[in-house]
Amino acid sequence: MSAQMKDFSKNKAFLIDMTKCTGCRGCQVACKQWNQLDAEQTEFFSGEGYQNPPAMSEKTFTRIKFRDYQKNGQNEFAFYKEMCMHCNEPACASVCPVGAFHKTEEGPVIYKAERCIGCRFCMIACPFGVPKYEWSKALPLVKKCTGCYSRVKEGMKPACATTCPTAISYGPRDEMIKEAERRLAAHPNRYIQKVYGKDEAGGTSVIYLTPLPFDELGFKPVTLRPLPGYTWQALRLVPAAFLTVGGGLSAISWINHRKDRLKKEREAQAAQTSEPKED
Template sequence: MNSDLKEFNSAAAFLIDMTKCTGCRGCQVACKQWNQLKGEKTRFFNGEGYQNPPSMSEYTFTRIKFRDYQKNGQNEFAFYKEMCMHCNEPACASVCPVGAFKKTKEGPVVYDAKRCIGCRFCMVACPFGVPKYEWSKAFPLVRKCTGCYSRIREGLKPACATACPSAITYGPRAEMLKEAERRIAARPERYLKKIYGKEEAGGTSVIYLTALPFDELGFKQVTKRSLPSYTWQALRLVPGIFLTVGGSLSLLSWFTHRKERLKKEEEQRQASSHKAKEENQ
């Protein structure tokens, strides 16, 4: 086993057993609370299914997706938790020109807003469609699940894993894979003989078990090959002049974007300080 694989398997991972998910959406609530994400307008049937909000966004980092199906002539529901997959070798990090994304040794793929230039290459590169843009803001950034990195560094579990009463197990990736294999072997009639995330996109820190075919549940079929290898193959075909000019423009955009954002943040701080002084007088 090479050193990279050892590092990936020692990092923490989510084991999500969809046969145990009740669709309570406690994970959604916990995620909203911990990340201080505001609510979104929803409706009972949004066209795609009964899940709400209708999709992940700058305000929704995870959600439970509903899938209805027939079993023994009866209508049944299956649920699965949609979130950032925290890939072992993330495509978002490989295409980011300023290094705003980083795979941590603990497992989560984290994002540094101070580096971001808003190019949105990460949104194009991610095979799972996870990074979302802050379209509602004048100086937008990219938002996504952090894997509760701040909690993990303090020895805590992610908020969603803590809140889930039945379906989410969290621990070292190697142990989660062994546990998934143990459950399949112990209950072959209960589980599809496949662990999603074990090899997809080179392996991820979120792995799933289910009783139904993954494609029927809406899971995306992605290559088992590490995605950054595709990234670099594609970049080799791009003439150097475009990369140079593109890099220069990206750097210029980053300086301008950062300067404007810092100016706005300072104005907001001063306004808050002035308001506080007035209230205390």
């Protein structure tokens, strides 16, 4: 079924206005707290910007990316909230052979860990590079932003949208698009005249407004066509191989991580036995 025929009227969406973002990273903290994500040890990284941590991970579902630029001879900062885009027709769901990803009628794309076989084709298919793997665990799962589905289905706003004082609006997708277009018309000199996410990848539940060109902020060029059409053409001829490879990759990962864990346990035990005892 085409994107034009599907009904996304019940979808909620994020409208992120980057002219209003102050870079406070309150959304990062709220996301960590609500999802009970562990802190991770990071280092200051200035190769791509001044954001920290340097990338989304199994422990970081959203982050504020920093971009420095010059305007009228002055150094300026621009900020960009990176998160799962919650596509209308998600590529991650289209390539998953066991239905571990699901697009809800409220908008969020959720992940069912009990179904996952660890094939990681979702990571390859996502045009935004969102799904991450728990490389640190012996029995890893895929991790990503849930759109705070447990909150949304109860009529609440996502944690990041609730916390943000200025930049994030949340509501029915059609209303968010109308609001974005209203702002473009009211302030033509403030914004690049484009609503990113309205049509990208067939449309997403996260849409952006920005004063700078999207490519300069690090946004990836994405086709406007829904991606499942591409992924199905590539995968429909090899379903058996798809499942076999996925299961094999999962088993190899589990074995390798188990070896690493056992090695660390032996090293820790050896260190304890070698420590001098106090009199």
